[in-house]
Amino acid sequence: MAQLLLTKPLCVFDLETTGVQVVSDRIVEMCVVKVMPDGEERTKVWRVNPGIPIPPQASAIHGITDEMVAECPRFSTIAHEVLQYLEGCDLAGFNSNKFDIPLLAEEFLRVGVDFEMGKRRTVDVQNIFHRMEERTLSAAYSFYCGEKLENAHNAEADVMATLHVLKAQLDRYPETLQNEIGFLSDFSNRQRVADFAGFIAFDSEDQEIFTFGKYKGRRVREVLLQDNGYYSWVLNADFPLYTKKVLTALRLSMR
Numbered sequence: 001m002a003q004l005l006l007t008k009p010l011c012v013f014d015l016e017t018t019g020v021q022v023v024s025d026r027i028v029e030m031c032v033v034k035v036m037p038d039g040e041e042r043t044k045v046w047r048v049n050p051g052i053p054i055p056p057q058a059s060a061i062h063g064i065t066d067e068m069v070a071e072c073p074r075f076s077t078i079a080h081e082v083l084q085y086l087e088g089c090d091l092a093g094f095n096s097n098k099f100d101i102p103l104l105a106e107e108f109l110r111v112g113v114d115f116e117m118g119k120r121r122t123v124d125v126q127n128i129f130h131r132m133e134e135r136t137l138s139a140a141y142s143f144y145c146g147e148k149l150e151n152a153h154n155a156e157a158d159v160m161a162t163l164h165v166l167k168a169q170l171d172r173y174p175e176t177l178q179n180e181i182g183f184l185s186d187f188s189n190r191q192r193v194a195d196f197a198g199f200i201a202f203d204s205e206d207q208e209i210f211t212f213g214k215y216k217g218r219r220v221r222e223v224l225l226q227d228n229g230y231y232s233w234v235l236n237a238d239f240p241l242y243t244k245k246v247l248t249a250l251r252l253s254m255r
Helices: 056-062 075-086 096-110 125-132 137-145 155-172 181-188 220-226 228-236 241-253
Strands: 010-017 027-035 041-047 090-093 122-124 200-202 208-210
Touching: 010 096, 010 155, 027 056, 027 075, 027 096, 027 155, 041 075, 041 155, 075 096, 090 096, 090 155, 090 181, 096 122, 096 125, 096 241, 122 125, 122 181, 125 137, 125 155, 125 181, 137 155, 200 241, 208 220, 220 228, 220 241, 228 241
Parallel strands: 010 090, 090 122
Antiparallel strands: 010 027, 027 041, 200 208
């Protein structure tokens, strides 16, 4: 299996949550495998009390119940520890660009901890898989690694499977995939986005554009100059905190 060629640590991570809504759902478990440039792998798991009930349908997927997290710390208690563990690292996951990274950023901002992505590269193993084969994580693990994924939707099992799939992808597609995080980040990101959730993206000239609503495809700065009330509407609507942060920074840069 391919050894990742890294210039800095890569944190492969997975979240188990109360649901799939980035704005309103919470983390109940987080696993991170930190892969060092020399190939060493360090695993860290946090079990979290989300502060809200875990719906039965979520517990049915990941097996974590309210009783199991009753004595666990809230995310606010471990936020700085998690941030320190991720410091100076690139990030990877399975469907992480659309879900895990946006939700993690939301948890950080919700407790007043700034989570910057400017210098981090991200590798979404699902996007690589979908561009090459079109499958789920369990199917990807079976396809690339020739094994059945046991304990699916257990954070540690999923993150280890994701890491193994990424390495196997490098083995399988040597003529397409470069063993370099910058390339894998570009390859696995179908659209360059300014926020995590994809509400603000970049156009071909590296200008921020809206990807939703009546101004879809329009440049953000042009819209803010034209429609003063749109900024206030976004800030008061049910958008992720990080999207609002990015929009505010763009507005301030126009002054």
